[in-house]
Amino acid sequence: MLLQRALTVRAWSGTNLLGGGDGAALADPGAAAAKNAGKERVLTDVLGHTPQGEVHIDDVPSLGDWKTAWDHIAFDGFLGTRMILQTIWQGCDSALAAPLVLDLARLTARAHEAGLSGPLNELAFYFKDPDGDGPAALADQYQALLGFAKRLGETR
Template sequence: RDGKTGQTLLRSVLAPMFVQRALAVRAWSGTNLLGGGDGAALADPAAAAAKNAGKERVLAETLGPGVEGGVHIDDVPALGEWKTAWDHIAFDGFLGSRTVLQTIWQGCDSALAAPLVLDLARLVARAHEAGLAGPCPELGFYFKDPDGGPAGLSEQFDALLSFADRLREAG
């Protein structure tokens, strides 16, 4: 599973905000510029489709059907370890006023992923010490397309905190 470090993280934060504010999202389109191995690997249409499915899933599960748009991925080797994600979100604001929000996320891929790997290693090691085995849906907070558990970032964070509390109580 791919870590939730950039565009999908931002989508999992913004999509619930639109729902909570009763702002109807009409379209959400994104573009990713990826360097290094990610860009080259995702030049393969099948690999790109799998990555896009996770990015689009968070929107579909949070906003429901009918939101236009998709994600386009470009391989830009000159970026090296860096990635850029751009989103264009068209929604209906107050009294149906057409409104647009655009975001740009730029970061070094390994620096974005490293803290997730450290957290996951500590949590899985502690779970093992506590005698737990098998899938941990409570760790979905860290993944783009987690197996099981809630889709919303806030709910995922609550599940993670509960899991950490259980691990602490286990000794």
């Protein structure tokens, strides 16, 4: 939304509170650094520059399968007016992941039936930091996925 409205993002900072296996895995500084590097890469690809700010990840075992993400986004609005967008998101990780895994399994099986193998870049939509040279913008990834699904349907 910010990019489409030509609003310049100056800074993007966040805090993620993670329970369960994600929180424990990302308590390791190396794993957290890799995850943050992936987030920064996506922001840079989508925005065309790297905004100021960092993301912090905290392991909160009592959250169980739930996670909370808080983001603080500073941007320039009309006539350079400085503005802030803050979001707080809470969700159950397994309830979010289950339908994605089912979609991936069905699409991969159909691609295999169609004779495709190897990396399927059209499935980038399902990954936070996909491999390959595909688009970083989620809307572009979704369009690529729709085209892929249509082609898979036509080969039956």
